Amino acid sequence: MAGKKLPLPEEELMDPGHVGCLGCGGCHAMRYTLKATGPRTIISIPACCWAVMPGVYPNTCFNIPHINTAFEVTAASISGIRAALDARGIEDITVLGWAGDGGTADIGIQALSGMVERGTKAMYIMYDNEAYMNTGIQRSSSTPIGAWTTTTQVGKVRDYKRAPKKNMVEIMVAHGIPYTATANIAWPKDLIAKVKKAMAVDGPSFIHIFAPCPTGWRYPPDRTLEIARMATHAKIFPLYEVENGVYTVKKFKKEASISEYMMMQGRFRHLTQEEIGSISESVVRWYDKLLKFELMTQEE
Amino acid sequence: MDRPRKDERPDYKTWKDIPLTPVCNFTTIKGNPTGGWRTFRPIVDMDKCIKCGICWQDCPDAAIVWEEDHPVWLYSHCKGCGICARECPSDAIEMELEVKI
Amino acid sequence: MSTKKVISGNYTASYASMLCRAEVVPAYPITPQTTIVEKIAEFVASGQMKAQYINVESEHSAMAACISAALTGVRTFTATSAHGLVLMHEMLHWAAGARTPVIMANINRALAPPWNVWADHTDSMSQRDTGWIQIYCSSNQEVLDTLILCYKVCEQPDIMLPAMVNLDAFILSHTSEVVDVPDQKEVDDFLPQFNPEIKLDVDEPLSFGTLAFPSSWYMEWRYKIQHAHDLAAKRLVEEAKAFEKHFGRPWGGLIEEYRSKDAEIILVTMSTIASTTKDVVDSLRDQGRDVGLVRIKSFRPFPTKDLREALGHAKVVGVADRSHTFGNEGPLFTEVKGALYNHDRRPPLVGFTVGIGGRDVLGSTIEGLYDHLEKVADGEAYKEVRWIDLIGDEEEVV
Incomplete structure (x- = not known):
């Protein structure tokens, strides 16, 4: 028991x-999320790092019911769980789909779109380590522009990922989802508050959690939270919520340099200052647009 | 079948013993001590510790427990990532190279 | 009190799912299955059926939702056909591996290209190795009875397997027949509520399907699926007896023998081809010809023992397949041959690939098969595999 008040709920x-690897941001994401949901939660996890991380049979690190499912069906799986609970009149359970960025933005996007369109009461969390990390750092549609991965190798003829990161939160907004947000493991209290908000929604909710990966991003494991913080301070990963179409962007006085953020990670090492400059421009453009969305939707 | 137990490694002898559905619940606290992964060991200087709980909060492995009013490292599970040392606001944690015995 | 209804095979499946009190029905439309799920949607909308109907965005998601719902501890039903079934393929393996008693009606239909929506068994035959029980029906009554029986058997704690109940596109799916539909109480008395001991439960949390190493238990779980199929083969027959006692109507066994016990020439087939074959057998018998039929109802579990007993005495056996394993022969033919190979009495076998893509298999077609088998019985040289009714020319021996 805490003699002094701990910063987060105590239950693990x-x-x-x-x-999970040393310094894995996906582990922060899971630990904080479950602190928010509490034990009356059923979690469904497809192929991703978290398919392996709970442990090898007969081990499990979970103290909640947990089901493994196929790569592309997280949202269909939680739709089935919710329907089963509804069929038996059980209401007080949080149904949580937990998938990586590949399992969400690529192979799982169809099932997710279906679930959100149907209005299923379930929470879907994408923990985003910006590549297929479980299989060993392959490009996903959530990999940021400029990044090296094992399938966007930097060579003479082809180089880093040229396409920009797919914006899942905006795709959710386009579905008219009642609640969607970004969260960052460097702000656990904010993350927990957003998960709690999502739990209270009578319908689908989607949270995009930024979860740096020391193994795949090529940085020392003790810098996970530092890098996570810099991403938001540099506006690469803005923290915002969209509740019934209304945007709220979290503003920070502190700023960080995009160039410094990128140069801390081996995956961006090949980029020239000119290339970083053009990426920075697109970051600023998007952030400014977000502020306009906020202004516009708050006024309505 | 007998329900598997959280605190006890199941002692299955044959295919007849395992549950029909592949399920388990043996906790990794007992079943998978990851402390052996560690290269650097976090050592806290309790004189410097301000007992803020940041190290406890920031551990990706839930391998720091809070006892009374201070952090205790579960060296059986701490992987030595060093996040606690880097994030500690009072610089109370050092990472020391593990000495293999 | 049961009611006699004149209904299509598809509506029969819808009524069965309602009578069996399926609690979660994730469904996606596909010709010629669609009227099953339309009818269920109607039952649910009218309040007749208390089920959660999920308008999933694909068959793949339909099966995924069924599996997760079943693991949450409720009875599930879905229906599909052809491309829908093969899209589900990955999740079919998952349903069996997770030991979920998902019950599904599959309308046997051909696969594209070219597009073809008519009867063909390629869709379900290519799901042979997924761990599902597969039953093939010959009448609408059998569709209803088999669905009830499958829930009864599959939900038993030592079985816990998914089952696919197959009916031929249009020939059964869209043909109305008189069906004896039991009342709700009759079905409730036979089929108790599904309450599995192991389920997703916040009060007793378990992890389902966690990574299992080659060294421990993965192989054993796969063996347990086989073991459950062995048990299911027995249990289907036992429960069919209980079914007969309860509903006053026989379901029979894993195979149906029709005038074959004393026949020298036997044709083995499935589904609606078997119905036509019965008429042909009757008329050939009237002509004094020594022919019979063995209909395989349960393709998985495969009735090896029954087939040995039913076919061992024959002088020649033909197998009519409504699908083909490219690079080899009809899958049913392969399996029947395999069943007899280690038997001490092993008649010569001929495989017929017939009715592909819904081409009509008429009485005259089947009579032709018996003509062919008689020649083989008389010692004439024969081709082991025949494609029947190819337009213009026979198949070529390369």
């Missing part, structure tokens, strides 16, 4: 001994 529903 994710036990130590999981097999």
